[in-house]
Amino acid sequence: MRYEAPETLDAAIGLLAGQSGQVKVLAGGTDVLVQIHADMIEPDVIVDIKKIAEMREIADEDGAWRLGAAVTGKELMDNAAFNAAWPGVMDGVRLIGSVQVRGRATVGGNVCNASPAADSVPPMITSRAIATVIGPNGTREVPVQDIATGPGKTSLEAGEFVVSFKFPKRPARSGDAYLRFTPRTEMDIAVVGCAVNLTLDDAGICTDAIVSLGAVAARALIVEDAAKALIGTPVDEAAMDALAAAASAAATPIDDKRGTVEFRTEVAGVLAQRAAAIALERAKS
Amino acid sequence: MAKQYVTTIVNGDNVEVLCDPTQTLLDVLRDEMDMTGTKEGCGTGDCGACSVTLDGVLVCSCLVLGIEANGKKVETIEGMAQGEELHPLQRKFIDHVALQCGICTPGLLIASKALLEENPDPTEEEIRYWLAGNLCRCTGYHKIIEAVQDAAAEMRGN
Ligand code: FES
Ligand code: FES
Numbered sequence: 001m002r003y004e005a006p007e008t009l010d011a012a013i014g015l016l017a018g019q020s021g022q023v024k025v026l027a028g029g030t031d032v033l034v035q036i037h038a039d040m041i042e043p044d045v046i047v048d049i050k051k052i053a054e055m056r057e058i059a060d061e062d063g064a065w066r067l068g069a070a071v072t073g074k075e076l077m078d079n080a081a082f083n084a085a086w087p088g089v090m091d092g093v094r095l096i097g098s099v100q101v102r103g104r105a106t107v108g109g110n111v112c113n114a115s116p117a118a119d120s121v122p123p124m125i126t127s128r129a130i131a132t133v134i135g136p137n138g139t140r141e142v143p144v145q146d147i148a149t150g151p152g153k154t155s156l157e158a159g160e161f162v163v164s165f166k167f168p169k170r171p172a173r174s175g176d177a178y179l180r181f182t183p184r185t186e187m188d189i190a191v192v193g194c195a196v197n198l199t200l201d202d203a204g205i206c207t208d209a210i211v212s213l214g215a216v217a218a219r220a221l222i223v224e225d226a227a228k229a230l231i232g233t234p235v236d237e238a239a240m241d242a243l244a245a246a247a248s249a250a251a252t253p254i255d256d257k258r259g260t261v262e263f264r265t266e267v268a269g270v271l272a273q274r275a276a277a278i279a280l281e282r283a284k285s
Numbered sequence: 286m287a288k289q290y291v292t293t294i295v296n297g298d299n300v301e302v303l304c305d306p307t308q309t310l311l312d313v314l315r316d317e318m319d320m321t322g323t324k325e326g327c328g329t330g331d332c333g334a335c336s337v338t339l340d341g342v343l344v345c346s347c348l349v350l351g352i353e354a355n356g357k358k359v360e361t362i363e364g365m366a367q368g369e370e371l372h373p374l375q376r377k378f379i380d381h382v383a384l385q386c387g388i389c390t391p392g393l394l395i396a397s398k399a400l401l402e403e404n405p406d407p408t409e410e411e412i413r414y415w416l417a418g419n420l421c422r423c424t425g426y427h428k429i430i431e432a433v434q435d436a437a438a439e440m441r442g443n
Contacts, residue, residue, distance in 0.1 A: 003289065003306040003352050026350075033309065033348045034329045046306070048353065074342060098418020099396065101330055103342040104349065186417030187331070 005048040009055075009134055009163065015047050017136040017159040025049055025161050027070045028104035030097060031113045055108075055163055058082055063169040067129075069108025069162040077102065086167065087282055088176025088195055088275075089127055092120040095180060098187050108162050114148035114219065115189075121148070121220045122195035122212035123178040129167045135160030145212070148219040171208075173200040175282030177275045180214070181267050183258075190215045191259040194247065194271040196279040198230060204284075206230045211243070211272060216251035216264050223250040226272055235280045243276055244269030291355045295320070296364025304351040311335045313351030314361060322362035322391050326420065333419030336392035337361050343399040345418075362391035365398065374398055374436040381432040385423035393419045397433045405441055409434065 006012040016023055021044030026032050035041045049055055055070035058079050065085060067076070073093045076082060083090050089107075096105050096119050110120045111131070125145045133140050136159045144165065147154050156162070176197035182188035193214030201207050211226035229242035253264035288303045295318065302317045311328075314320045314337070326332030328347045335346040338360040365372045374397050377383070384390045393416065400407060400415045407415065412433050413426070421429065 001307050002287070003350065028348075029350065029353070030330055030345075030348050033350070036307065037328050037347075046350075048350075050353075072342075097330065098333065098345075099399075099415055100333055100336055100343050100345045100418045101348070103339075103344045184417075186414060 001043055002045045003048065004045060005051045007051045007053075009052055012047055012049055012052060012161070013134060013136060013159065015045070016161065019045050021045065023047060025112075027106040027109040027112075028072060030101050030105040031109060049161065057164075060085075065167040067107060067165045067167070069111075069131075069164055070106050071108075073097075073102030073105050073107070074099075076107065085170065086123075086127055086176065088123040088178050088197060088279065089120065091178035092123040092193075092195065095119040095178075095186075095190075107165070111144060111147050111165075112154055112156065112162060114150070114152050114154050116148075116151055116217060116219050117190040117193065117215040118148075118220070119178070119180060119190055119193060119214070122193050122214040123176060123197070124165065125212040125220055125222060126176055126195040126197035126210045127167050128197075128210065129165040131165050132163045133160050134163050139163075141166075145220065145222055150218040171199050173202070173283050174198065175279040175284070177278035177282065179271045179275045179278070181259075181271060189258065192216055192251070192253070192264050192267045192271055193220075194268060194275045196230075196272065196275040198235070198276070198279050198283055200235075200280075200283050204234050206233055206235050206239075211247065211276075213247060213251060213268055213272075216253040216268050221250060223247055223272075226250065230276065235276060240273045240276065244273050247272035289352055291352055293354045293356070294358045296360060302351075306350065306352050308351045309347050310337070310339070310349040310351050310354050310359070311346040313354070314346060314359075317351075320361055320363050324388050324391055326388065326392075331418075331420070332389070332392075333396060333416075334389055334392040336395040336419065338395065338399060343396055360395070362395060365394060372398070373439050374401070374433065377432040377436040377439070378429070381428045381435065383424060383428040383432040384421075389419060389421040389423075393421065393429060397436070400433070401437050401440060405437060407433075407437065 024043035178195040180190035180193040198209040209227040209230040225246035233239035248269035251268040324334040326334035
Protein backbone atom coordinates (compact mmCIF):
# COMPACT_ATOMS: atom_id res chain seq x y z
CA MET A 1 0.00 0.00 0.00
CA ARG A 2 1.21 3.45 -0.94
CA TYR A 3 0.20 6.54 1.01
CA GLU A 4 -0.22 9.89 -0.72
CA ALA A 5 -1.26 13.17 0.87
CA PRO A 6 -1.78 15.74 -1.88
CA GLU A 7 -2.08 19.39 -0.88
CA THR A 8 -4.24 20.58 -3.76
CA LEU A 9 -7.45 19.39 -5.39
CA ASP A 10 -5.67 19.09 -8.75
CA ALA A 11 -2.98 16.88 -7.28
CA ALA A 12 -5.65 14.68 -5.65
CA ILE A 13 -7.59 14.39 -8.91
CA GLY A 14 -4.39 13.41 -10.73
CA LEU A 15 -3.53 10.79 -8.13
CA LEU A 16 -7.01 9.29 -8.05
CA ALA A 17 -7.37 9.20 -11.83
CA GLY A 18 -3.93 7.83 -12.61
CA GLN A 19 -4.18 4.58 -10.64
CA SER A 20 -4.66 1.06 -11.89
CA GLY A 21 -5.18 -0.89 -8.63
CA GLN A 22 -7.63 -0.25 -5.83
CA VAL A 23 -7.56 3.36 -4.65
CA LYS A 24 -9.20 4.58 -1.49
CA VAL A 25 -9.82 8.14 -0.39
CA LEU A 26 -8.86 8.64 3.27
CA ALA A 27 -10.57 11.34 5.29
CA GLY A 28 -10.92 10.70 9.03
CA GLY A 29 -10.14 7.02 8.56
CA THR A 30 -12.63 5.81 11.15
CA ASP A 31 -14.30 3.55 8.59
CA VAL A 32 -11.45 3.01 6.10
CA LEU A 33 -8.95 1.81 8.72
CA VAL A 34 -11.53 -0.57 10.17
CA GLN A 35 -12.18 -1.96 6.68
CA ILE A 36 -8.44 -2.45 6.12
CA HIS A 37 -8.09 -4.06 9.55
CA ALA A 38 -10.93 -6.48 8.75
CA ASP A 39 -9.43 -7.29 5.31
CA MET A 40 -12.61 -6.01 3.67
CA ILE A 41 -10.49 -3.80 1.43
CA GLU A 42 -6.86 -4.01 0.37
CA PRO A 43 -6.10 -0.69 -1.26
CA ASP A 44 -2.97 -0.31 -3.38
CA VAL A 45 -3.02 3.42 -2.84
CA ILE A 46 -4.50 5.56 -0.07
CA VAL A 47 -5.09 9.21 -0.94
CA ASP A 48 -5.32 11.24 2.26
CA ILE A 49 -7.30 14.39 1.45
CA LYS A 50 -6.89 16.08 4.86
CA LYS A 51 -4.05 18.33 3.69
CA ILE A 52 -6.20 20.06 1.06
CA ALA A 53 -7.10 23.48 2.50
CA GLU A 54 -10.54 23.82 0.81
CA MET A 55 -11.61 20.55 2.34
CA ARG A 56 -10.87 21.69 5.91
CA GLU A 57 -12.82 24.95 5.92
CA ILE A 58 -16.08 25.86 7.61
CA ALA A 59 -17.20 29.12 6.04
CA ASP A 60 -20.26 31.30 6.48
CA GLU A 61 -20.78 32.67 2.98
CA ASP A 62 -23.34 35.34 3.76
CA GLY A 63 -25.67 32.98 5.62
CA ALA A 64 -25.03 30.04 3.29
CA TRP A 65 -22.56 27.74 5.01
CA ARG A 66 -19.91 25.80 3.16
CA LEU A 67 -18.52 22.80 4.97
CA GLY A 68 -15.32 21.14 3.75
CA ALA A 69 -15.78 17.39 3.42
CA ALA A 70 -12.71 16.69 5.58
CA VAL A 71 -13.81 18.82 8.55
CA THR A 72 -13.97 16.60 11.64
CA GLY A 73 -16.95 16.18 13.90
CA LYS A 74 -15.00 17.80 16.71
CA GLU A 75 -14.09 20.84 14.60
CA LEU A 76 -17.74 21.24 13.73
CA MET A 77 -18.83 20.84 17.37
CA ASP A 78 -16.35 23.58 18.30
CA ASN A 79 -17.89 26.01 15.78
CA ALA A 80 -20.59 27.83 17.76
CA ALA A 81 -22.02 29.73 14.79
CA PHE A 82 -22.53 26.59 12.74
CA ASN A 83 -24.14 24.87 15.74
CA ALA A 84 -26.57 27.76 16.04
CA ALA A 85 -27.36 27.72 12.32
CA TRP A 86 -27.93 23.96 11.89
CA PRO A 87 -28.70 22.39 15.28
CA GLY A 88 -30.33 19.34 13.68
CA VAL A 89 -27.21 18.56 11.64
CA MET A 90 -25.25 18.81 14.88
CA ASP A 91 -27.71 16.44 16.63
CA GLY A 92 -26.52 13.87 14.09
CA VAL A 93 -22.82 14.76 14.21
CA ARG A 94 -22.77 14.60 18.02
CA LEU A 95 -24.04 11.01 17.89
CA ILE A 96 -21.26 9.71 15.62
CA GLY A 97 -19.04 7.27 17.55
CA SER A 98 -17.19 8.44 20.65
CA VAL A 99 -15.24 11.59 21.50
CA GLN A 100 -12.19 9.80 20.07
CA VAL A 101 -13.99 8.91 16.84
CA ARG A 102 -15.38 12.44 16.40
CA GLY A 103 -11.82 13.74 16.76
CA ARG A 104 -11.13 12.12 13.37
CA ALA A 105 -14.43 11.28 11.65
CA THR A 106 -15.77 13.68 9.02
CA VAL A 107 -19.24 14.45 7.72
CA GLY A 108 -17.92 13.84 4.19
CA GLY A 109 -16.81 10.39 5.26
CA ASN A 110 -20.10 9.67 6.99
CA VAL A 111 -21.96 10.51 3.77
CA CYS A 112 -19.56 8.65 1.43
CA ASN A 113 -19.26 5.54 3.62
CA ALA A 114 -22.92 5.09 2.65
CA SER A 115 -24.13 3.29 5.75
CA PRO A 116 -27.96 3.40 5.79
CA ALA A 117 -27.70 4.10 9.53
CA ALA A 118 -25.19 7.01 9.35
CA ASP A 119 -26.33 9.60 11.89
CA SER A 120 -25.35 12.78 10.07
CA VAL A 121 -26.98 11.77 6.79
CA PRO A 122 -30.72 12.29 7.49
CA PRO A 123 -30.16 15.82 8.87
CA MET A 124 -27.72 16.61 6.05
CA ILE A 125 -30.45 15.53 3.62
CA THR A 126 -33.13 17.63 5.35
CA SER A 127 -30.78 20.64 5.35
CA ARG A 128 -30.87 20.31 1.53
CA ALA A 129 -27.09 20.53 1.46
CA ILE A 130 -25.54 20.10 -1.98
CA ALA A 131 -22.24 18.25 -2.31
CA THR A 132 -19.59 19.61 -4.64
CA VAL A 133 -18.09 16.54 -6.30
CA ILE A 134 -14.84 16.79 -8.22
CA GLY A 135 -13.15 14.31 -10.51
CA PRO A 136 -11.33 13.79 -13.77
CA ASN A 137 -14.29 15.20 -15.73
CA GLY A 138 -14.64 18.37 -13.69
CA THR A 139 -17.02 19.46 -10.98
CA ARG A 140 -20.66 18.60 -10.43
CA GLU A 141 -23.22 19.34 -7.74
CA VAL A 142 -25.05 16.47 -6.13
CA PRO A 143 -27.77 16.68 -3.46
CA VAL A 144 -26.69 14.71 -0.37
CA GLN A 145 -29.52 12.19 -0.77
CA ASP A 146 -28.14 11.18 -4.17
CA ILE A 147 -24.64 10.30 -2.91
CA ALA A 148 -25.45 6.94 -1.26
CA THR A 149 -27.22 4.44 -3.51
CA GLY A 150 -27.24 1.48 -1.10
CA PRO A 151 -25.21 0.03 1.76
CA GLY A 152 -21.56 0.91 1.07
CA LYS A 153 -22.39 2.08 -2.47
CA THR A 154 -22.32 5.62 -3.84
CA SER A 155 -23.07 7.37 -7.09
CA LEU A 156 -19.50 8.72 -7.20
CA GLU A 157 -17.65 7.64 -10.32
CA ALA A 158 -14.09 6.36 -10.40
CA GLY A 159 -11.73 9.15 -9.38
CA GLU A 160 -14.46 11.36 -7.95
CA PHE A 161 -14.65 12.65 -4.39
CA VAL A 162 -16.70 15.15 -2.38
CA VAL A 163 -14.91 18.45 -1.76
CA SER A 164 -17.49 20.30 0.32
CA PHE A 165 -21.15 20.71 1.14
CA LYS A 166 -23.05 23.92 0.47
CA PHE A 167 -26.02 24.63 2.74
CA PRO A 168 -28.83 26.89 1.59
CA LYS A 169 -29.55 30.11 3.47
CA ARG A 170 -32.14 29.50 6.16
CA PRO A 171 -35.37 31.46 6.14
CA ALA A 172 -36.47 33.03 9.43
CA ARG A 173 -38.48 30.77 11.78
CA SER A 174 -36.78 27.58 10.65
CA GLY A 175 -35.71 24.68 12.83
CA ASP A 176 -34.26 21.22 12.33
CA ALA A 177 -33.69 18.22 14.57
CA TYR A 178 -32.45 14.63 14.41
CA LEU A 179 -33.22 11.78 16.78
CA ARG A 180 -32.28 8.14 16.69
CA PHE A 181 -33.24 5.07 18.62
CA THR A 182 -30.40 2.95 20.03
CA PRO A 183 -30.26 0.53 22.95
CA ARG A 184 -27.22 2.43 24.33
CA THR A 185 -27.17 6.21 24.40
CA GLU A 186 -23.63 6.43 22.99
CA MET A 187 -21.36 4.36 20.77
CA ASP A 188 -24.22 2.59 19.05
CA ILE A 189 -25.67 2.28 15.56
CA ALA A 190 -29.10 3.74 14.83
CA VAL A 191 -31.94 1.21 14.81
CA VAL A 192 -34.03 4.03 13.34
CA GLY A 193 -33.08 7.67 12.77
CA CYS A 194 -35.26 10.60 11.75
CA ALA A 195 -34.52 14.20 10.79
CA VAL A 196 -37.07 16.98 10.35
CA ASN A 197 -36.43 20.47 9.01
CA LEU A 198 -39.33 22.95 8.90
CA THR A 199 -40.15 26.61 8.42
CA LEU A 200 -43.08 28.55 9.90
CA ASP A 201 -44.74 31.74 8.75
CA ASP A 202 -45.31 34.58 11.21
CA ALA A 203 -48.66 33.08 12.19
CA GLY A 204 -46.98 29.80 13.13
CA ILE A 205 -48.19 27.85 10.11
CA CYS A 206 -45.70 25.44 8.59
CA THR A 207 -44.84 26.63 5.09
CA ASP A 208 -42.07 24.20 4.28
CA ALA A 209 -40.94 20.85 5.66
CA ILE A 210 -38.68 17.97 4.77
CA VAL A 211 -38.43 14.66 6.62
CA SER A 212 -35.75 12.00 6.26
CA LEU A 213 -35.56 8.52 7.79
CA GLY A 214 -32.37 6.55 8.35
CA ALA A 215 -31.78 2.84 9.01
CA VAL A 216 -35.16 1.72 7.67
CA ALA A 217 -34.17 1.19 4.02
CA ALA A 218 -31.05 0.54 1.94
CA ARG A 219 -30.25 4.24 2.20
CA ALA A 220 -31.66 7.26 4.01
CA LEU A 221 -35.08 8.21 2.60
CA ILE A 222 -36.91 11.46 2.00
CA VAL A 223 -40.55 10.94 3.05
CA GLU A 224 -42.63 13.35 1.02
CA ASP A 225 -45.94 12.37 2.59
CA ALA A 226 -44.50 13.11 6.01
CA ALA A 227 -43.56 16.62 4.90
CA LYS A 228 -47.03 17.08 3.38
CA ALA A 229 -48.58 16.14 6.71
CA LEU A 230 -46.90 19.19 8.27
CA ILE A 231 -47.13 21.83 5.54
CA GLY A 232 -50.13 24.13 5.90
CA THR A 233 -50.72 23.13 9.54
CA PRO A 234 -49.75 24.69 12.88
CA VAL A 235 -47.94 21.36 13.54
CA ASP A 236 -50.70 20.39 15.94
CA GLU A 237 -51.76 16.96 17.15
CA ALA A 238 -53.62 16.06 13.97
CA ALA A 239 -50.58 16.97 11.86
CA MET A 240 -48.33 14.98 14.19
CA ASP A 241 -50.57 11.91 13.85
CA ALA A 242 -50.51 12.19 10.08
CA LEU A 243 -46.72 12.67 10.20
CA ALA A 244 -46.23 9.50 12.26
CA ALA A 245 -48.48 7.49 9.97
CA ALA A 246 -46.61 8.70 6.87
CA ALA A 247 -43.21 7.99 8.40
CA SER A 248 -44.21 4.47 9.47
CA ALA A 249 -45.74 3.82 6.05
CA ALA A 250 -42.51 4.81 4.31
CA ALA A 251 -40.29 2.58 6.46
CA THR A 252 -39.20 -0.65 4.78
CA PRO A 253 -36.72 -1.93 7.35
CA ILE A 254 -35.05 -5.29 7.71
CA ASP A 255 -35.25 -7.63 10.70
CA ASP A 256 -31.94 -7.97 12.45
CA LYS A 257 -30.48 -8.36 15.92
CA ARG A 258 -30.91 -4.64 16.53
CA GLY A 259 -34.63 -4.45 15.81
CA THR A 260 -37.57 -6.17 14.17
CA VAL A 261 -39.52 -4.86 11.20
CA GLU A 262 -42.56 -4.12 13.40
CA PHE A 263 -40.51 -2.28 15.99
CA ARG A 264 -38.61 -0.18 13.48
CA THR A 265 -41.77 0.71 11.59
CA GLU A 266 -43.49 1.87 14.76
CA VAL A 267 -40.44 3.75 16.05
CA ALA A 268 -40.05 5.59 12.73
CA GLY A 269 -43.40 7.28 13.41
CA VAL A 270 -42.60 8.02 17.05
CA LEU A 271 -39.21 9.53 16.25
CA ALA A 272 -40.69 11.63 13.43
CA GLN A 273 -43.12 13.18 15.91
CA ARG A 274 -40.47 13.81 18.53
CA ALA A 275 -38.00 15.26 16.02
CA ALA A 276 -40.74 17.48 14.59
CA ALA A 277 -41.57 18.73 18.09
CA ILE A 278 -37.94 19.73 18.66
CA ALA A 279 -37.65 21.31 15.20
CA LEU A 280 -40.84 23.26 15.94
CA GLU A 281 -39.44 24.57 19.24
CA ARG A 282 -36.24 25.62 17.49
CA ALA A 283 -38.17 27.34 14.70
CA LYS A 284 -40.08 29.35 17.30
CA SER A 285 -37.07 30.39 19.36
CA MET B 286 6.20 -2.30 0.34
CA ALA B 287 8.30 0.81 0.68
CA LYS B 288 8.73 1.98 4.23
CA GLN B 289 8.47 5.68 4.94
CA TYR B 290 10.10 7.95 7.47
CA VAL B 291 7.77 9.44 10.01
CA THR B 292 8.90 12.27 12.26
CA THR B 293 6.76 13.02 15.29
CA ILE B 294 7.07 14.65 18.67
CA VAL B 295 6.07 12.02 21.20
CA ASN B 296 5.59 13.31 24.75
CA GLY B 297 7.83 16.25 23.88
CA ASP B 298 10.66 14.25 22.29
CA ASN B 299 11.48 14.26 18.59
CA VAL B 300 11.18 10.73 17.30
CA GLU B 301 11.94 9.49 13.81
CA VAL B 302 10.90 5.99 12.78
CA LEU B 303 10.72 4.01 9.60
CA CYS B 304 7.26 2.57 9.22
CA ASP B 305 5.13 0.68 6.81
CA PRO B 306 2.21 2.74 5.44
CA THR B 307 -0.29 0.10 6.60
CA GLN B 308 0.83 0.36 10.22
CA THR B 309 -1.47 2.26 12.52
CA LEU B 310 -0.17 4.82 14.97
CA LEU B 311 -0.89 2.21 17.64
CA ASP B 312 1.36 -0.32 15.84
CA VAL B 313 4.07 2.27 15.41
CA LEU B 314 4.00 3.29 19.09
CA ARG B 315 4.05 -0.28 20.36
CA ASP B 316 6.14 -2.14 17.77
CA GLU B 317 8.52 0.50 16.41
CA MET B 318 8.94 2.82 19.39
CA ASP B 319 8.61 0.15 22.12
CA MET B 320 6.05 2.28 23.91
CA THR B 321 3.66 -0.40 25.06
CA GLY B 322 1.73 1.70 27.57
CA THR B 323 -0.91 2.36 24.92
CA LYS B 324 -3.03 -0.79 24.66
CA GLU B 325 -4.85 -2.55 21.87
CA GLY B 326 -8.30 -3.86 22.73
CA CYS B 327 -10.29 -4.06 19.52
CA GLY B 328 -8.31 -2.36 16.78
CA THR B 329 -11.56 -0.92 15.40
CA GLY B 330 -12.30 2.21 17.41
CA ASP B 331 -14.75 0.60 19.82
CA CYS B 332 -12.87 0.24 23.12
CA GLY B 333 -10.68 3.32 23.57
CA ALA B 334 -7.77 1.32 25.08
CA CYS B 335 -5.51 2.88 22.43
CA SER B 336 -6.47 6.50 23.23
CA VAL B 337 -3.75 9.12 22.66
CA THR B 338 -3.86 12.76 21.70
CA LEU B 339 -2.75 13.93 18.28
CA ASP B 340 -1.98 17.66 18.17
CA GLY B 341 -4.05 17.89 21.35
CA VAL B 342 -7.09 16.04 19.97
CA LEU B 343 -8.20 12.83 21.67
CA VAL B 344 -8.19 9.98 19.12
CA CYS B 345 -8.03 6.21 18.89
CA SER B 346 -4.48 5.45 17.75
CA CYS B 347 -5.79 2.29 16.07
CA LEU B 348 -7.79 4.53 13.69
CA VAL B 349 -4.83 6.69 12.65
CA LEU B 350 -2.10 5.56 10.27
CA GLY B 351 1.38 6.03 11.70
CA ILE B 352 2.25 8.07 8.67
CA GLU B 353 -0.65 10.44 9.36
CA ALA B 354 1.16 11.43 12.57
CA ASN B 355 4.08 12.79 10.55
CA GLY B 356 4.88 16.30 11.76
CA LYS B 357 2.36 16.07 14.58
CA LYS B 358 2.55 15.94 18.37
CA VAL B 359 1.53 12.71 20.05
CA GLU B 360 0.85 12.43 23.78
CA THR B 361 0.68 8.97 25.34
CA ILE B 362 0.37 7.51 28.81
CA GLU B 363 4.17 7.40 29.08
CA GLY B 364 4.18 11.20 29.18
CA MET B 365 1.56 11.58 31.88
CA ALA B 366 3.66 11.33 35.04
CA GLN B 367 6.38 13.93 35.58
CA GLY B 368 9.31 11.65 36.38
CA GLU B 369 8.40 9.88 39.62
CA GLU B 370 5.46 12.15 40.25
CA LEU B 371 2.14 10.74 39.13
CA HIS B 372 -0.50 12.93 37.52
CA PRO B 373 -3.43 13.59 39.90
CA LEU B 374 -5.64 11.35 37.74
CA GLN B 375 -3.14 8.50 38.07
CA ARG B 376 -3.00 8.92 41.87
CA LYS B 377 -6.76 9.08 42.18
CA PHE B 378 -7.22 5.99 40.04
CA ILE B 379 -5.00 4.16 42.53
CA ASP B 380 -6.68 5.72 45.60
CA HIS B 381 -10.16 4.79 44.36
CA VAL B 382 -9.08 1.39 43.04
CA ALA B 383 -10.45 2.42 39.67
CA LEU B 384 -8.80 -0.51 37.91
CA GLN B 385 -8.55 -4.25 38.15
CA CYS B 386 -6.79 -5.88 35.19
CA GLY B 387 -5.63 -2.47 34.01
CA ILE B 388 -5.80 -2.87 30.25
CA CYS B 389 -8.34 -0.06 29.88
CA THR B 390 -6.49 2.24 32.30
CA PRO B 391 -4.00 4.05 30.04
CA GLY B 392 -6.80 4.89 27.60
CA LEU B 393 -9.13 6.01 30.38
CA LEU B 394 -6.42 8.20 31.89
CA ILE B 395 -5.61 9.85 28.57
CA ALA B 396 -9.31 10.36 27.80
CA SER B 397 -10.01 11.73 31.30
CA LYS B 398 -7.07 14.13 31.03
CA ALA B 399 -8.44 15.42 27.73
CA LEU B 400 -11.85 15.89 29.37
CA LEU B 401 -10.47 17.89 32.29
CA GLU B 402 -8.50 20.12 29.94
CA GLU B 403 -11.73 20.98 28.15
CA ASN B 404 -14.01 20.95 31.18
CA PRO B 405 -12.34 21.23 34.61
CA ASP B 406 -15.59 20.67 36.50
CA PRO B 407 -17.60 18.00 34.70
CA THR B 408 -20.79 16.50 36.12
CA GLU B 409 -21.08 12.75 36.55
CA GLU B 410 -23.22 12.65 33.41
CA GLU B 411 -20.67 14.62 31.40
CA ILE B 412 -17.91 12.24 32.54
CA ARG B 413 -19.99 9.20 31.61
CA TYR B 414 -20.79 10.56 28.14
CA TRP B 415 -17.20 11.63 27.52
CA LEU B 416 -15.85 8.21 28.53
CA ALA B 417 -18.48 6.28 26.54
CA GLY B 418 -15.77 5.34 24.03
CA ASN B 419 -13.61 3.71 26.72
CA LEU B 420 -14.72 0.24 27.68
CA CYS B 421 -13.82 -1.40 30.97
CA ARG B 422 -14.83 -5.01 31.50
CA CYS B 423 -13.73 -5.18 35.14
CA THR B 424 -14.64 -2.23 37.31
CA GLY B 425 -18.25 -1.41 36.49
CA TYR B 426 -17.11 2.20 35.87
CA HIS B 427 -18.32 3.61 39.17
CA LYS B 428 -14.89 3.90 40.75
CA ILE B 429 -13.51 5.39 37.55
CA ILE B 430 -16.10 8.17 37.69
CA GLU B 431 -15.30 8.82 41.34
CA ALA B 432 -11.58 8.95 40.62
CA VAL B 433 -12.07 11.44 37.79
CA GLN B 434 -14.33 13.63 39.94
CA ASP B 435 -11.86 13.55 42.82
CA ALA B 436 -8.90 14.35 40.55
CA ALA B 437 -10.88 17.19 38.95
CA ALA B 438 -11.59 18.67 42.38
CA GLU B 439 -7.93 18.45 43.38
CA MET B 440 -6.81 20.01 40.10
CA ARG B 441 -9.27 22.88 40.59
CA GLY B 442 -7.57 23.43 43.93
CA ASN B 443 -10.21 22.34 46.39
S1 FES C 1 -7.86 -0.65 20.18
FE1 FES C 1 -8.35 1.29 19.40
S2 FES C 1 -10.37 1.57 20.10
FE2 FES C 1 -9.95 -0.47 20.70
S1 FES D 1 -9.70 -2.75 34.66
FE1 FES D 1 -9.92 -4.47 33.38
S2 FES D 1 -10.87 -3.62 31.63
FE2 FES D 1 -10.85 -1.98 32.98
